[in-house]
Amino acid sequence: MSGDTTRRDMLGQVVRGTVLAGMGGAALFLTKKADGQMVWQVNASKCINSRLDAADAEVCTLCTTECVIALSAVRAVNEYSKCGRCSICPAYFDVTSAVGDDGLPSQKLCPRDAIERKPIGKIDPEDPANNFYEYIIDEVKCDGCGRCVLKCKEPLGLGSIVLKVRYNKCVDCNRCAISIACPKDAISQVIKTEGLESSLASHTD
Ligand code: SF4
Ligand code: SF4
Ligand code: SF4
Structure with missing residues (x-):
């Protein structure tokens, strides 16, 4: 060679x-x-209803009206680890409504009655401020209108409720109809990770 x-x-x-x-x-x-499949998701720091400095903004309902899915693939999710379990939750109650005999606002905020208020432990009627509640969103009823999301903000709320695209409902349109309409460019494609999926799955009904 x-x-x-x-x-x-x-x-x-x-x-x-x-x-x-x-x-x-x-x-x-x-x-x-x-x-890490690409999926459409809401960016909470951009979304009018989800961003933490937006308590006084007008609610944006485009996630409900623009999605191709019945009711919408976007639903409100309560991130329990952040929730203060407040006695008077501004996402559950319409805090501008008249106060009833029980000392609580007389009307609820959600137009679809999709939030359940469940006491945690023993209720002390003498000390209402020291009672705590779990707020559970019924995703079958929720249409992602964002009203509760907008109101769960400081100083009354802690921003624990956010809007999320639910992967078990989203049909993964080539171009998400909400992303086209969103005035804040708050819907984009992200890589679906196991962590994201399991954190969302813990809030499913
Ligand atoms: S359309 Fe955009 S700004 Fe409006 S609720 Fe949906 S993500 Fe938020
Ligand atoms: S997003 Fe709208 S429908 Fe869903 S729980 Fe909140 S207020 Fe009710
Ligand atoms: S991709 Fe389609 S189904 Fe999913 S949230 Fe957007 S419009 Fe709705």
Whole structure:
């Protein structure tokens, strides 16, 4: 075998190795992308209803009216770890309504009665401010109108309720109809991760 032939063989092996390594990297990248499927999601820091400085804004109902799914694939989600379990929740009660004999606002905020108020532990009638409640959103009733989301803000609320695209409802349109209409560019495609999915799954009914 001549010196030239040997060099050509070695060069060929190096090139083949480089190409194969490149293909391996691309395959790995594609595998990662396939694992982390792209999904439409609400960016809470941009959404009019979800952003923390928006308590006085006008509610935006485009997530309800624009989605191609009945009621909408966007629903309100209470992130329980952030919820203050307040006695008078501004997302549950219409805090501008008249106060009843029980000392509570007489009307609820949700137009679809989709939020359940459940006492935690023993209720002390003498000390209402020291009673705590769990606020559970019924996703079958919720249409993602965002009213409760907008009102769960400081100083009365803690911003624990946000709007989320629910993956078990979304049909993953090529171009999300809400994203086209959203005035804040708050709906975009993100990589679906296991953490995101499980954190959402903990709020399903
Ligand atoms: S359309 Fe945009 S701003 Fe309006 S509720 Fe949906 S995500 Fe928020
Ligand atoms: S988003 Fe609208 S329908 Fe859903 S729980 Fe909140 S107020 Fe009710
Ligand atoms: S992708 Fe389609 S189904 Fe999903 S939230 Fe957007 S409009 Fe609704």
